[in-house]
Amino acid sequence: MRLTKFGHACIRFDTDDGAFVIDPGVFSDPAALDGVDAVFITHQHADHCNDPELRNLLEDRPDTRIYGPESLSEVLGNLPFTTVSAGDAIPVAGTEVKVVGKRHAVIHPDIPVVPNVGYLVDGVFHPGDAFTVPDEPVRVLFAPVSAPWLKLSECVDFIRAVDAPVVHPIHDAILSKDGITIVDRNLVNLIGARFQRIADGDTVTI
Structure with a gap:
């Protein structure tokens, strides 16, 4: 399975049997959608759903x-789409996408909390905008690192709770280059070498 980051929270999954993408939003490269069999959206915000x-x-x-x-x-x-909720499992591209979680993290008490689901694919977890911890082991975590609903201590606590051996940062489009450097330095210091940044357009194989 090949995982490619296409900006912000958008991750494309390519297998020998097909391709699908999670959260192609307005901060993401539209090329992520080229030739895909399916698109999985965690929630309705534009940075996740273009x-x-x-x-x-x-x-x-x-x-x-x-x-x-x-x-x-x-x-x-x-626009036609298939509704999913926690507990569902969708076969696609020779693998299975499991649906985990129900709600977006709180941005502010005055802002309504919208539904948010995460997706677990063969041990690879994309939580969307939530602190959901799956009930089964995660081998690769795509961890949000910057958002109006997130501070660094919450990011670290979430990463530690999921306890995946590999952590790739997502949800970082609102950070400047200096901001990314500061966040990455802190996360490496706090969680160690398992924190590994994937640059936009880069691919890792698992």
Whole structure:
């Protein structure tokens, strides 16, 4: 399985049997969607769900399936998608995508909490915007490192709770180059060598 970061929280999964992508949002490279069999969206926020690009995708590849929480209808309108919730398992590209979690992390008490699901793929976990800890072992964690709902101590506590041997940072488009350097330095100091940054466009194989 090959994992490629396409900016912010967007990760593409390529196997010998196909390809799918999680969270292709407005901060992500639309090339992530090229030739995919399925798209998995964790929640409705634009940095995770780029409605215009999804519409373009379905015009070019109408058989592509889109999956996400029911609340996606608020942004996708009449665009067809399959509703998923915690406990579901979707076969795709020769593997299985398990759905984990229910709600977005709290941004502020005055801002409504929207549904958010995470996706676990053969031990690789993408939590979306949440601190959900799966009930089974995680071998690779894509950990959000910068957001209006997140501070560094919460990021570290989440990484330690999941306890994956490899951690790749995501959700970092709002950081400057200096900001990324500061965050990475702190996370390496606090969680060690298992923290490994993937640059946008880079691929790792597991």
